[in-house]
Amino acid sequence: MPLAATYTAVPVEVDDAKCIADKGCTVCIDVCPLDVLRLNELTGKAYMAYDECWYCMPCQTDCPTGAVTVNIPYLLK
Numbered sequence: 001m002p003l004a005a006t007y008t009a010v011p012v013e014v015d016d017a018k019c020i021a022d023k024g025c026t027v028c029i030d031v032c033p034l035d036v037l038r039l040n041e042l043t044g045k046a047y048m049a050y051d052e053c054w055y056c057m058p059c060q061t062d063c064p065t066g067a068v069t070v071n072i073p074y075l076l077k
Helices: 027-031 058-062
Strands: 012-014 037-039 046-048 068-070
Touching: 012 046, 027 037, 027 058, 058 068
Parallel strands: none
Antiparallel strands: 012 068, 037 046
């Protein structure tokens, strides 16, 4: 499965201003059952590497700073 090389609209968005992954937090990465979140090697922030989200939302729920947002498609709401 190839990595996302450029930014695209993905279901899981991480606000870099709120993300503290560069300070050692990996909660969103650890709780994702599909292992689709990764650390950006340049910024140290979390991002969605694979667009395989199941919209289960533990990444958003467990994020201590509220940096993670899961955009659920209208038809799934």
